[in-house]
Amino acid sequence: MNCVEIVRMDHHGRGIGYIDGKIIFVPNTLVGEEVNVLIVAEKKNYLEGKVVEFLKKSSARCSSKCPYFLECGGCNLLHMKYEDTIKYKLDKIKSILKLAKIEFDDINVIKNEKTYNYRNKIELKIIDGKCGYFKNDTHTLVEIDACLVANPAINKFIRDINYLNLKNALVTIRCNYNEELLIVIETQDDMLIDTKYLASNHKLVGIVFNKKVMYGSPHFIDIINHKLFRVSYDAFFQINPKVTSKMFDLLQDNISESNVVLDLYAGVGTLGIVASEKAHKVYSVEIVENAIKDGLVNAKMNKIDNIYFMLGDVSKVIDKIKDEVDLIIVDPPRKGLDKKTIQFLKNTKANTIIYISCDPMTLVRDLKDLTSDYEIKKFNIMDMFSYTYHIESMVVLKRKA
Ligand SMILES: C[S@@+](CC[C@H](N)C(=O)[O-])C[C@H]1O[C@@H](n2cnc3c(N)ncnc32)[C@H](O)[C@@H]1O
Structure with missing residues (x-):
């Protein structure tokens, strides 16, 4: 010892x-x-x-409100007061910027008003009929019967997970504004789901079993800031609706009237749709086909006719965009931007880049590169993933004169 x-x-x-x-x-x-x-x-x-x-x-x-805190590893900061988790995140961002020798200290923090039960999506493992999360960096199952940060409708479903009759599987539970559920299952087990029981006890919109719809629909409608979004079972959607609402507001506040906007890594078109109100034309680029199909429906549902969706890898699709661009929104996955896309951003005549990121390390790595041509004007962190060490950021960059 x-x-x-x-x-x-x-x-x-x-x-x-x-x-x-x-x-x-x-x-x-x-x-x-x-x-x-x-x-x-x-x-x-x-x-x-x-x-x-x-x-x-x-x-x-603080004493953690989650009984699985020590085992699970999903939320790492449950032993801290909420205000201290925010200070921790602020210090973390500042230290990453300092390590990269980027001088910018004026970080704006957007807190989460609902610090528990905020998640609209969780991914569970079922092993030998037991359900839970994997312990951090292991394949050891931590059995759970509820998750402190998940929406209550998701927790109600976990209590009935046995009605899926699965022995070994990955189960994703997604939930919308109305607590309707979309269940996505990947397994080699037989399909023995008691849909009758589940549909009569939960607001079940659909079950997708090994990429095939076995009940209801493969997508549901979510609503953020009065905007409607169809979300397919395999399309990305932000996991914290309250903070996403603030993110939309922040984006809108940072966009001025633009001619052409690029929305790279667009998901179901959320940010492009928000930006379209101040733009003549928006191009939204995304690699997941169902997300693009959702985007087309979402433009129609929100009565937007100036957004164009392009399916494919950002680093390849950008070659096809010939218009002169004013504003570029990038919201890549954790790995951040590739070299070719960074070069594209540097070569365009865009006056503004809004970089949204869920990984501060790759964000700051890319900022280091981009700041040869752009200047950081605003740095916001949003507490999208409360009580975890994860940080969502939105950085506004302006082209240097
Ligand atoms: C962090 S999400 C952002 C989605 C969207 N902006 C939003 O806020 O809902 C990243 C998105 O990038 C997409 N993606 C990942 N790699 C990509 C690539 N190489 N080219 C285009 N899209 C990609 C993912 O499918 C996902 O929808």
Whole structure:
């Protein structure tokens, strides 16, 4: 057993201490705490530990409201007060910017008003008939009967998950503004689902079994800021509706009247549709076919006739856009932008880039590159994933004179 004093936090919400000069990462600890730890992994340059006993606890410590907190690893900050999680995220962004030698300190924070039960989508594993999440970085199942951050309608469904009659499967549960559910199953099991029971006890819109609709519909309608969005079972949609609503407002506030807007990594066309109100023409580019089909329906439902959807890989489709572009919105997956797309952004005559990101490391890597031609004007972080170490950002860049 080793005694460790926690001196700072890492970017994954773990406390950092030292044993004989070697760094050790300890989950569920706070700065100033002293703990006896068990070393659970020994790597060349660092150790990973697990708290066995608290010798000194921080006065900032909270007791987690989730019974699975220590095992699950999904929400890493449940031992902190909400305000402290926000400070942690702000410090994290500032430290990543500092490491990249980007000088920008004026970070605006948009909080989440609903810090629990905010998720409209969760992904569960079913193994040998038991249901839960995988423990962080392992294939060990943590059995759950509810998830503190999931919408209550999702939790009600988890309690009836046995009616899916699955032994081994991946089950995604999606939920819309009206608590209607879309269930997506990937499995090699036989289809023995008790749809009659599930449909009479839940607002079940559809079940998609190995990419085939076995009940109802493969999509539902969600509503954010009075805008209607059809979302297919395999299309991306932001997981936190309240913060997404604020994100739409923020986007609108940062867009001036534009001629041509590019909405790259468009999903079902959400941001392009928001931007279309101030644009002459919007091109939305997305790689998932069903998301593009949703986008076309969404434009119609919202009575928008100046948005054009393009199916394909952004880095290839951008070659086809010949118009002079004023504003580019990019919202890539965690891996960020590829070199070719960054070069395209630099070469265009666009005056403004709005970069939305769910991974600060790749965001800052790309900003480092883009700031040769653009200047950061606004940096917003949005608490889309409360009580986790994840941060959603929206950065507004203007072309240098
Ligand atoms: C973070 S989501 C953003 C979606 C949308 N902007 C929104 O807010 O709902 C990223 C999207 O990029 C799409 N995508 C991933 N790689 C892509 C690529 N190489 N080309 C085009 N789209 C891609 C994904 O399918 C996903 O819909």
